[in-house]
Amino acid sequence: MNQPPPLRARAEIDLAALRANVRALRARAPRAALMAVVKSDAYGHGMLPCARAALQAGATWLGTATPHEALALRAAGIQERVLCWLWTPGDRWGEGIEADLDMSVSGLWALTEATAAARRAGRAARIQLKADTGLGRNGCQPADWPELVTAALAAEAEGTVKVTGLWSHFACADEPGHPSITAQLELFREMVAYAEKEGIEPEVRHIANSPATLTVPEAHFDLVRTGIAMYGISPSPELGTPADFGLRPVMTLAASVALVKHVPAGHGVSYGHHYVTQAETTLGLIPLGYADGIPRHASGRGPVLVGGEWRRVAGRVAMDQFVVDLGGQKIQEGSEALLFGPGLRGEPTAEDWAEAAGTIAYEIVTRIGTRVPRVYLNEDSDE
Structure with missing residues (x-):
């Protein structure tokens, strides 16, 4: 099959x-x-x-x-x-x-x-x-x-x-x-x-x-x-974390790294060159953008787990993609990039993205667009 x-x-x-x-x-x-x-x-x-x-x-x-x-x-x-x-x-x-x-x-x-x-x-x-x-x-x-x-x-x-x-x-x-x-x-x-x-x-x-x-x-x-x-x-960080209330985040947003490449020091990244590499490094391309609901306001700040390390969006979030600076780490194309989830694997949470974008976690999950397929786990009742 x-x-x-x-x-x-x-x-x-x-x-x-x-x-x-x-x-x-x-x-x-x-x-x-x-x-x-x-x-x-x-x-x-x-x-x-x-x-x-x-x-x-x-x-x-x-x-x-x-x-x-x-x-x-x-x-x-x-x-x-x-x-x-x-x-x-x-x-x-x-x-x-x-x-x-x-x-x-x-x-x-x-x-x-x-x-x-x-x-x-x-x-x-x-x-x-x-x-x-x-x-x-x-x-x-x-x-x-x-x-x-x-x-x-x-x-x-x-x-x-x-x-x-x-x-x-x-x-x-x-x-x-x-x-x-x-x-x-x-x-x-x-x-x-x-x-x-x-x-x-x-x-x-x-x-x-x-x-x-x-x-x-x-x-x-x-x-x-x-x-x-x-x-x-959680409806509000002031009230407590999801775990404080016995709750588990339901959505995990992931992508496959689309490209990894070596670039020299002084290389501009994404529109406007708001990020310029400080030294020779590797860049990873994440194939999600604001058309998919990734907030442009999180440019330069949005966290992603790649290769076991937290990375931040390097430069501006574009319509279909954004870049992370891998700091020379060797990552293969097709590797998983975790934008947010429950945090059980060390990945960021929707609340982390909300903080990066200056918004609330409600908006982070709700705005994920229809271009991103939903994959349902554990559809059969567990009772």
Whole structure:
């Protein structure tokens, strides 16, 4: 049998690690259900394989941002509850109703569109009312909450909607002790209490994202929404490392060294010659660039493990490739270059790349492009 050719680059996705992370997060919130957030192609890890693995490990809800993502889960045969929260006017409300999605509503315009679509479909829309308790993005302002609750109750009486949830989102749960955490939690309780007093009977109340799941147990309510932590990345270095929370990074990004060559001292490297060799040396070409999601802001700083040694990007990251100075080390073409992973082999982590690029590890994994194939490990359930 012919073996497949080696890959230029690959993102290895360890589904056993993902399942273990889901179990660890469930243990952190034992009285709450767990929603596995799989938006943005599961933070770059692959939505469908990760959704299935999370469900195998005990997640009972899935979360997406866009209707396109949520409907793709349904098209793949996934029937568990799916909350979708980023709707726009004229969006696919009717398809969402037909697919039994739970659809987030933050204002009267959205409720109007949901009810109109429900009338056309001849069935009730499942909706969740989102409260803006201080994040300032999506969600209903406290001053407008009574009007939205009243309108939702009227729609329930009409039979066009069923309010399945009340929810919100933290702004600073990744900053331990930030005063907004307590303030948002108190306001959420008040807004939930008002809605329930008026007659809303939600199945689930939820506000906890990954950092709150890990560190704010009083925020767990009926459901926790775990995104980045499910993929084995700490929501914030201030909160702790993945290992501190019993989590294992799921993605390893690797490439095959495409070229090794000797160059003299004073040789410029990559666009703009922002790196010039100090002495005679060897250069290694890594066939990944910003078109693959390698941040250009990490030029001159991004770490790579090659031949057992940490090397830094030499000069600018280009669209398809970047260079490392091997310092005279003899490396063969085709050798593995590890950009990031769990760190078990001494390789950098996504957090190391985030520091090099002045960003967060969320962005590092999410931006890895479709040109990099995902290779799934341990697809069979380990239970």
